[in-house]
Amino acid sequence: MKPVIGVTPDFNAGERTDMGGSEPTYFLRARYIRAIEELGGIPLILPLVAGRAARRRLLDGVDGLLLTGSGPDLPPRLYGERQRYPFPLVSERRADFELDLVHQANARDLPLLGICGGMQTVNVACGGSLFQDIPSQVRDALQHRQKTTAVHVAHSVKVAPNSLLRKIVNQATLKVNSSHHQSVKTVAPSLVASAVAPDGIVEAIESPAHRFLLAVQWHPEFLFERHQAHRRLFEALLRAARRTGA
Numbered sequence: 395m396k397p398v399i400g401v402t403p404d405f406n407a408g409e410r411t412d413m414g415g416s417e418p419t420y421f422l423r424a425r426y427i428r429a430i431e432e433l434g435g436i437p438l439i440l441p442l443v444a445g446r447a448a449r450r451r452l453l454d455g456v457d458g459l460l461l462t463g464s465g466p467d468l469p470p471r472l473y474g475e476r477q478r479y480p481f482p483l484v485s486e487r488r489a490d491f492e493l494d495l496v497h498q499a500n501a502r503d504l505p506l507l508g509i510c511g512g513m514q515t516v517n518v519a520c521g522g523s524l525f526q527d528i529p530s531q532v533r534d535a536l537q538h539r540q541k542t543t544a545v546h547v548a549h550s551v552k553v554a555p556n557s558l559l560r561k562i563v564n565q566a567t568l569k570v571n572s573s574h575h576q577s578v579k580t581v582a583p584s585l586v587a588s589a590v591a592p593d594g595i596v597e598a599i600e601s602p603a604h605r606f607l608l609a610v611q612w613h614p615e616f617l618f619e620r621h622q623a624h625r626r627l628f629e630a631l632l633r634a635a636r637r638t639g640a
């Protein structure tokens with residue numbers, strides 16, 4: 395049976411100039427949905443409901459989760475810092491929802507794949523922190539906001555041996571795209587870094603204690619149609635999701 399994968403959308407509460415302006419608006423790039431559907435899952439876009447009980451009900455109805463990216467950043471107070479750079483922040487509703495969703499998913503060992511901002515949310519939810527702005531804080535950093543579209547790769551990453559990621563992609567190095575100005579600074583205590591860029595930027599994290607908790611800084615939904623290694627990420631999520639409740 396096809397596994398149902400809950401997909402978190404972005405949300406404009408009405409304060410952003412993009413995506414709906416003053417009208418509260420959900421939005422989500424279709425590539426996330428296409429990747430899940432084309433590789434054998436049933437994508438289910440999740441409303442950012444308030445309250446733990448409602449979120450618990452949502453999780454009862456899915457076999458796995460995909461935490462998607464977000465142009466705006468997580469509020470730095472969520473990892474104990476004051477905001478140091480004038481970048482837009484993700485809506486409180488989305489931040490509250492996804493942080494709680496990570497906690498609840500981990501408690502029930504629900505398979506979860508985080509992408510880009512979704513990786514940063516997983517790390518913060520588990521107690522880690524972020525570089526608020528790579529160019530301002532990381533000396534000699536690569537250009538992590540590529541000028542070309544994300545269907546093109548931008549840099550390589552080294553994949554940690556014996557990691558879940560390595561088992562999935564079966565490669566020691568991987569070419570990835572890049573569309574972010576933040577990244578993991580301290581990896582959460584319960585997680586490990588499983589891919590690193592040549593400049594030391596953490597590009598993937600995972601949990602050794604869960605059957606499938608993996609998050610990547612790049613956007614495999616732009617690459618899965620032409621790159622087998624990135625297709626395998628979604629296939630592995632779907633495989634793990636099929637075992638949910640089996």
Ligand SMILES: N[C@@H](CCC(=O)NCCCC(=O)O)C(=O)O
Pocket residue numbers: 423462463464465466467468509510511512514573574575576577
């Ligand atoms: N704001 C964070 C996360 C970047 C991110 O998720 N980018 C994706 C943009 C939205 C999308 O196309 O899905 C950062 O800049 O590091």
